[in-house]
Amino acid sequence: xxxxxxxxxxxxxxxxxxxxxxxxxxxxxxxxxxxxxxxxxxxxxxxxxxxxxxxxxxxxxxxxxxxxxxxxxxxxxxxxxxxxxxxxxxxxxxxxxxxxxxxxxxxxxxxxxxxxxxxxxxxxxxxxxxxxxxxxxxxxxxxxxxxxxxxxxxxxxxxxxxxxxxxxxxxxxxxxxxxxxxxxxxxxxxxxxxxxxxxxxxxxxxxxxxxxxxxxxxxxxxxxxxxxxxxxxxxxxxxxxxxxxxxxxxxxxxxxxxxxx
Amino acid sequence: xxxxxxxxxxxxxxxxxxxxxxxxxxxxxxxxxxxxxxxxxxxxxxxxxxxxxxxxxxxxxxxxxxxxxxxxxxxxxxxxxxxxxxxxxxxxxxxxxxxxxxxxxxxxxxxxxxxxxxxxxxxxxxxxxxxxxxxxxxxxxxxxxxxxxxxxxxxxxxxxxxxxxxxxxxxxxxxxxxxxxxxxxxxxxxxxxxxxxxxxxxxxxxxxxxxxxxxxxxxxxxxxxxxxxxxxxxxxxxxxxxxxxxxxxxxxxxxxxxxxxxxxxxxxxxxxxxxxxxxxxxxxxxxxxxxxxxxxxxxxxxxxxxxxxxxxxxxxxxxxxxxxxxxxxxxxxxxxxxxxxxxxxxxxxxxxxxxxxxxxxxxxxxxxxxxxxxxxxxxxxxxxxxxxxxxxxxxxxxxxxxxxxxxxxxxxxxxxxxxxxxxxxxxxxx
Numbered sequence: 001x002x003x004x005x006x007x008x009x010x011x012x013x014x015x016x017x018x019x020x021x022x023x024x025x026x027x028x029x030x031x032x033x034x035x036x037x038x039x040x041x042x043x044x045x046x047x048x049x050x051x052x053x054x055x056x057x058x059x060x061x062x063x064x065x066x067x068x069x070x071x072x073x074x075x076x077x078x079x080x081x082x083x084x085x086x087x088x089x090x091x092x093x094x095x096x097x098x099x100x101x102x103x104x105x106x107x108x109x110x111x112x113x114x115x116x117x118x119x120x121x122x123x124x125x126x127x128x129x130x131x132x133x134x135x136x137x138x139x140x141x142x143x144x145x146x147x148x149x150x151x152x153x154x155x156x157x158x159x160x161x162x163x164x165x166x167x168x169x170x171x172x173x174x175x176x177x178x179x180x181x182x183x184x185x186x187x188x189x190x191x192x193x194x195x196x197x198x199x200x201x202x203x204x205x206x207x208x209x210x211x212x213x214x215x216x217x218x219x220x221x222x223x224x225x226x227x228x229x230x231x232x233x234x235x236x237x238x239x240x241x242x243x244x245x246x247x248x249x250x251x252x253x254x255x256x257x258x259x260x261x
Numbered sequence: 262x263x264x265x266x267x268x269x270x271x272x273x274x275x276x277x278x279x280x281x282x283x284x285x286x287x288x289x290x291x292x293x294x295x296x297x298x299x300x301x302x303x304x305x306x307x308x309x310x311x312x313x314x315x316x317x318x319x320x321x322x323x324x325x326x327x328x329x330x331x332x333x334x335x336x337x338x339x340x341x342x343x344x345x346x347x348x349x350x351x352x353x354x355x356x357x358x359x360x361x362x363x364x365x366x367x368x369x370x371x372x373x374x375x376x377x378x379x380x381x382x383x384x385x386x387x388x389x390x391x392x393x394x395x396x397x398x399x400x401x402x403x404x405x406x407x408x409x410x411x412x413x414x415x416x417x418x419x420x421x422x423x424x425x426x427x428x429x430x431x432x433x434x435x436x437x438x439x440x441x442x443x444x445x446x447x448x449x450x451x452x453x454x455x456x457x458x459x460x461x462x463x464x465x466x467x468x469x470x471x472x473x474x475x476x477x478x479x480x481x482x483x484x485x486x487x488x489x490x491x492x493x494x495x496x497x498x499x500x501x502x503x504x505x506x507x508x509x510x511x512x513x514x515x516x517x518x519x520x521x522x523x524x525x526x527x528x529x530x531x532x533x534x535x536x537x538x539x540x541x542x543x544x545x546x547x548x549x550x551x552x553x554x555x556x557x558x559x560x561x562x563x564x565x566x567x568x569x570x571x572x573x574x575x576x577x578x579x580x581x582x583x584x585x586x587x588x589x590x591x592x593x594x595x596x597x598x599x600x601x602x603x604x605x606x607x608x609x610x611x612x613x614x615x616x617x618x619x620x621x622x623x624x625x626x627x628x629x630x631x632x633x634x635x636x637x638x639x640x641x642x643x644x645x646x647x648x649x650x651x652x653x654x655x656x657x658x659x660x661x662x663x664x665x666x667x668x669x670x671x672x673x674x675x676x677x678x679x680x681x682x683x684x685x686x687x688x689x690x691x
Contacts, residue, residue, distance in 0.1 A: 092594050
């Protein structure tokens with residue numbers, strides 16, 4: 001639990017100068033459609049970033065580029081000091097360091113919860129099975145569903161599945177976590193249990209990039225909020241400043257629409 | 262003041278005993294009332310059906326029960342029956358060995374294919390039932406070599422060298438695969454070829470070491486031939502089908518085109534044409550005097566044919582998986598072969614089970630087509646040597662019924678297994 005202690009010390013909100021992700025002049029097209037335009041973004045270790053924006057603005061595509069689920073055509077992405085290239089080994093290295101949580105959970109339905117969590121540590125990290133199971137139970141306790149370990153994903157509620165998905169990512173001991181609209185497919189009650197888990201994770205000092213419409217979550221944990229529209233970063237600021245005093249008219253309109261009711 | 266409700270007050274003092282429901286509401290009587298005699302139409306249909314079944318049985322049963330099992334020819338049968346209805350089943354007892362093993366398999370060696378057949382069950386068990394100990398898979402690995410030695414005979418050195426070639430290839434592959442997959446495969450292939458080439462000399466020199474009487478392929482026949490073709494072709498076409506299905510999905514254009522062209526060509530050609538090609542046309546392309554085993558040629562053709570269909574069924578299973586499964590497998594850092602082996606294929610194959618079983622069953626029945634290229638499988642035996650003999654000319658029903666029964670037993674078994682497997686694998690609780 002030494003690591004645990006280290007992390008909680010780290011959570012005193014002193015962001016290190018160490019760069020976790022560096023994106024420079026990155027462009028991406030889907031066919032002839034220019035989805036991401038000249039993205040420049042530096043994420044420091046331990047930083048929590050929430051990315052907001054209307055649908056189709058390229059938020060999800062941006063974080064999917066970071067672990068190469070989508071390839072980019074111009075510019076560079078450096079994750080944890082590794083420059084993302086088309087080399088498969090290079091991509092697999094980055095993916096094992098970067099955890100990802102999806103909107104639709106994407107658990108493996110043919111495996112039990114425990115096997116979902118131990119699969120990648122055993123096959124990618126080559127960790128012995130019993131050790132991987134210990135780690136998995138540790139993280140399942142952290143997301144508060146250790147009693148479901150032997151069930152299959154289909155037997156769990158949406159909120160529980162999403163927490164398992166978070167635990168599955170954590171079992172790889174990632175240095176960075178990406179969240180792609182983790183609560184968009186959930187009922188209000190379940191949104192809360194997932195957000196609680198994410199807040200806890202944020203307090204442990206995890207570097208997090210989160211595409212989300214949960215503005216309360218953004219206010220509570222984010223170090224920085226990024227607003228995207230039409231494939232560009234329109235505005236980024238600390239949450240207080242971002243919500244109380246948005247600069248760009250596009251941001252103002254967006255905020256008035258989602259906070260207006 | 263008397264109110265209306267004062268007369269309604271009630272307290273139960275004795276517990277009513279639990280009674281069985283009335284007889285017309287339970288058991289067979291209720292079932293019959295609901296299913297057989299519910300209304301006039303239903304009753305009429307029930308009676309009509311019972312009469313139809315009675316008619317059918319009254320014609321078939323005497324024929325079966327009155328059957329003759331110990332005659333030596335159809336004429337003897339007719340004499341014994343003396344005009345009464347009855348099957349001449351003695352064709353089955355008299356030609357039993359021919360039906361199972363063909364005409365030319367040496368009679369004193371029948372125990373060999375029979376033993377190979379019995380050994381097939383322990384060899385298949387660990388593959389079919391995943392809860393059996395994994396160590397039993399060793400019997401699955403050794404079985405093909407043992408079965409080959411038993412059925413074809415010759416020295417035991419030959420299958421041992423074949424086995425040694427595979428083991429050496431595997432070891433070299435393991436050593437080189439960490440460098441690159443291509444190096445591993447190529448290295449493995451070369452090793453196997455070298456071992457087999459060197460082994461060829463040893464086999465020739467030691468042709469009589471622990472040798473069984475050799476039986477050439479042209480002497481195989483009867484239901485044994487159907488079993489050999491069916492088992493070998495299903496086991497080979499399944500992995501080949503998986504490779505083709507994955508190849509068709511590949512992002513590498515050359516691999517993709519090769520797979521697409523292969524699948525589309527094979528699916529566009531009737532199996533019987535491929536068999537004729539195997540039988541006749543291939544001989545033109547082979548150097549004169551070369552002896553390329555006919556059964557091997559047929560196995561190659563049927564395997565290619567079935568694998569194209571299996572590939573398409575598996576492709577359907579792959580397409581049915583949500584994109585998110587591929588992305589989740591990628592995002593946890595699994596490489597391509599791990600993602601396929603651990604995440605994608607287990608789910609895709611589960612979806613494809615009904616389709617794959619469908620193809621396996623029809624492939625097994627299609628092995629009877631080899632009778633057209635004058636191989637004497639079960640159908641070939643019946644059509645040729647048995648029905649053409651003066652002793653049994655005209656015994657159609659008994660023979661074809663027997664053939665149907667054999668095939669039905671195997672195919673029904675496969676079908677039942679697949680349904681059991683589907684229930685075992687159902688974890689999605691939808």
